[in-house]
Structures are given as structure tokens and as C-alpha cells.
Amino acid sequence: MKTSGLINAFDIAPNGSAQPIGWDDIKTKLPVLTDGHYLWVHLDWMADGVHDWLIEIAGIDPTIATNLATRGTRPSVFFYDHGFSMNLRGVNLNAENDPADMISVRFWLSENIIITLRNQPLKAFDDIRSAIAAGTAPHSPDDFVLTVAERLAYRVENVVRDLEENVEAVEDDQENVAEGKTLPLRMRGSDIRNQLSRLRRHLAPQRDALAMFVEQKPSWADKRFKRRARALTDKTIRLVEDFDSLRERLQIVNENLMALESERMNRTMYWLTVIAGLFLPISFVTGLLGINVGGIPASDSPWGFAAVAALLAVIVAFEIWLFKKLRLI
Numbered sequence: 001m002k003t004s005g006l007i008n009a010f011d012i013a014p015n016g017s018a019q020p021i022g023w024d025d026i027k028t029k030l031p032v033l034t035d036g037h038y039l040w041v042h043l044d045w046m047a048d049g050v051h052d053w054l055i056e057i058a059g060i061d062p063t064i065a066t067n068l069a070t071r072g073t074r075p076s077v078f079f080y081d082h083g084f085s086m087n088l089r090g091v092n093l094n095a096e097n098d099p100a101d102m103i104s105v106r107f108w109l110s111e112n113i114i115i116t117l118r119n120q121p122l123k124a125f126d127d128i129r130s131a132i133a134a135g136t137a138p139h140s141p142d143d144f145v146l147t148v149a150e151r152l153a154y155r156v157e158n159v160v161r162d163l164e165e166n167v168e169a170v171e172d173d174q175e176n177v178a179e180g181k182t183l184p185l186r187m188r189g190s191d192i193r194n195q196l197s198r199l200r201r202h203l204a205p206q207r208d209a210l211a212m213f214v215e216q217k218p219s220w221a222d223k224r225f226k227r228r229a230r231a232l233t234d235k236t237i238r239l240v241e242d243f244d245s246l247r248e249r250l251q252i253v254n255e256n257l258m259a260l261e262s263e264r265m266n267r268t269m270y271w272l273t274v275i276a277g278l279f280l281p282i283s284f285v286t287g288l289l290g291i292n293v294g295g296i297p298a299s300d301s302p303w304g305f306a307a308v309a310a311l312l313a314v315i316v317a318f319e320i321w322l323f324k325k326l327r328l329i
Contacts, residue, residue, distance in 0.1 A: 005047030007125075010040045010132060014139050018132045029057060030113065038112040038141050042125060045069040045106060045117035058115060060108060068106045068117055075206035077213045083110030086145070086213065089202040090122050090152040091159050099159045100198035105152065109141050116148070124151035142225040146232065149210070153235050156203065160242050166192050167246050174253050179264045182257040189250045189257075196250075200243040207236040274329055278319050282312045 009021040014036040025031055026041060033039055041058075043050050045068065054065035064085055067073065077086045086109075089102040097120075105124070106117040116125070128148065131137050138144035170189050177185050210233040220226045289296060289308060298304030323329045 005044050005050045005053070007042040007044055008040075008129065009042065010137070011037055012040055012132070012137045012144075013037050016131070016136045016139055018135075018137045026057065027053075033112055038114060038144075040114045040116070040128075040144065043115065043117045044119060046119045050117070054108075054115070058108070058113070060115075064108070068108055068115075073104055073106070075202060075209040077209045077216075079216055079218070083108060083113075084217070085109075086209065088149060088152060088209070089206055090124055091155050091199070092120065093123055093155065094121055098195070100195045102199065102202045105148070107145060107148075109145065112141065114141050114144055122152075123155055124148050127151050140221045140225075142221045146225055146228050149232055150228070153232060153239070156199070156239055157235070159199070160239055160246075163192060163195060163246060164242070167249055170253055171249065174256055177257070177260075179260065182261055186254055186257050189254055193247055193250050196243050196247050200240060200247075203236065203240050203243065207233065207240050210236055274323065277323070278316060281315050281319065285312060285315065 006023050006026075009023075009026055010018040011021055011031065011033060012018040013034075018040075021031065021039070021041075030039065043053075051065055051069040054060045054068060055062050058065075060068070061080075064078075064080070067078075067087075068085060073087045075087050075089055078084060086107040088105045088107075090105055091099040092101045092103050093099060103118060103120045103122055105122065108115040118125070125148070128137070128144070128151075131147075138147045166188075170185060170192070173185055174182075210229065214226065214229045214233055217226075217229075285308070298307055301307075320329070
């Protein structure tokens, strides 16, 4: 693996202090750590040679290494005799990117070694590096994994709050939307629903992965970490429920707007039918009198046109009276 595949590496002590480790220190073998310390190696899984380094230097089984450094992974957790792997997702907050294009985060933990992999920058790891710079790094591997997962959930929660505000704006705007002008509002709602669906697609399996992590992890460095993991799972469950709730609210708005458009269309069709009904009898009379054959009544009379016009007016007046009596208009 070239050094470009390494993003950072640290030897982290139990008191939260950390020492950076260069590529030369890990390119051929992993360093020997002091008791209580753990090693964090952060890699770009798309870089050349990462897969080989995971197998040859980190000593990870080829099947596990392939799962850690391949495309198309979904949130999951797998436990092995010598460690466990975990895949999570975080919202994409990089410039000119859609938050719903969630970034895959991969973990490998074995005793005192943590290997993380991603293909785009993530704010959660920026938080870890800031904590390291302040001398308050996570004190143990369990603490590290939970801290990263909590930071991922925190930023998902922020995105959900923004989407919730957008949904509320759509709900407010539907009250004042003009007839025939609902399409832009429905398009806004459709865009939000698309974002929600894409976020939920990754967060639902992440909820299941975290729940499995809590229940199946063999041991914890501290019982408090298990409680944190449960709280994190509960938060993820609530976020998934928020996604479902927002999608249902948007569906209700869309149905209301469609009902408004349908009502407008029905009203237009109704009046067209009424008008057609008014003109049908007089069209019949004028069509009958317009046939080019002999014997047309009053064809030679100077009062013929006036008589026909008066007859048509009477027919129209009768139709209007009849329609009102039948409450059609």
C-alpha cells in the first residue's frame, strides 16, 4: 500500500493522549504497544494496496478484508474469534454533496487495534482528531467505536431536523396554494421524500446492526459502554421512526394537493357539461333548420330569423329554469 492510502494513525493511551504514527512505522508490521494503549489506523479503502495491507500486515482474513475494502456494503456487524467488523453509514456533509448520499464507514477491531476505512471525509473522524489534539481521545476501543457511531448519529439527527423544517414549510404552504399552482409544491415534497427514502434505506439496517452489536458483543470494557450502545440504538430507532413519520406527513400533503387539483378538474368538467347541455337542444334546432332541402318553415318570411331566435331564447330560458329546479346550477 502506498502512503496515500493512510489518512492517519495514532498510538492512543488510556488517559486520552495520543502519539501520531507515520507510514514507515506500519507499512511492514504493526508496532508493539504499551499495555492499555491501542492503535488507531485510518485508511482510504479505495486507495491501491489497502486490501493487501489488511491481509498481509494487519493479518485480517481475506474474506473479512474484502468486506472492509469493497463497494456496495450495507450497515452490518460480524463477530469472529479474534475480533469483529462493523459497517456503518454517515451523512455526506462535504461541499456540493447531497447528505442523503451516505458515506460508508468500516471498522475492524481486534484486541488493542482499531482499523477504520472510508472513501470520503467524514466529520465524525474530524471530531476524533480534534479530541486527540486536545488530549481527550477515547480511552478504549469500545469508547472509540461508540464515540464515532454517536457522532454519526448526531449529524443524521441534524439532517432530520432540517428535513422536518422543510416538511413543516410544505405543510404551511399548502394552506395558501392557488388552484392550478400545486405542481411546484408537490415537486418540493417529492424531493424531500426522495431524500428521506435514501436516508432510511441505510439507516434501517444500521439500526439492526447496532441492535445486534449490543446483544451479541461478547464483552465490554465497561458496563457504561453497553448502556451507551443501547442509548445509541434507541436514538437510531427514533430516527428511523422520524423518517417514516415525515414521509407519511408528506404523503398526506400530496393527497391534499391532489384532491385540490381533482376538485378543480371536476368543477371544470361539470361546468363544461352544463354548458354542453345548454347548447345541445339549440344546436339540434339550428342544425335541423340548416339542412339544405325544400320545405324549411318561414324560409321566405322576413320574420323567420327573429322567430327562430326567439324560439332559441325560450329554449335556453326553459333549460336554465329546469337546471335550477334540478339544482344543477
